[in-house]
Amino acid sequence: PPLLIVYMLARQFRQLRMARNFLDQGLPAEAIKKQLGIKSDFVWGKLTDQLKQCSPAAIEQSFQRLGEADVTLKSRSLPGRLVLEQLITDLCALPGTRARAAAKPSHRADRKAPGA
Numbered sequence: 001p002p003l004l005i006v007y008m009l010a011r012q013f014r015q016l017r018m019a020r021n022f023l024d025q026g027l028p029a030e031a032i033k034k035q036l037g038i039k040s041d042f043v044w045g046k047l048t049d050q051l052k053q054c055s056p057a058a059i060e061q062s063f064q065r066l067g068e069a070d071v072t073l074k075s076r077s078l079p080g081r082l083v084l085e086q087l088i089t090d091l092c093a094l095p096g097t098r099a100r101a102a103a104k105p106s107h108r109a110d111r112k113a114p115g116a
Contacts, residue, residue: 002073002080006087010066012050017059019047055096065090 015036022032038044069087073080
């Protein structure tokens, strides 16, 4: 369901924002993990990797887009899939995200396959 996906994305960005704030305050990783309810070192590692990919401004801007998507899903008759696709595209295109660089088109399709 599209609304559940928007909710889960918003939850992830809330965790990113809180983790960034705690790190900026100088809290140790273990204290931050406890505050965020993270028990796994793997999950903590993924969260810190995501922090490296997004500027604080991009994290804040994501909430505007998530809110717009939430309102659109609840009030308009647009297909949920279309709203989610636009949301993901917008989040990846935010200034201050490394996803922008990773989203550049690849020219690998131009290469011939071996033996072709």
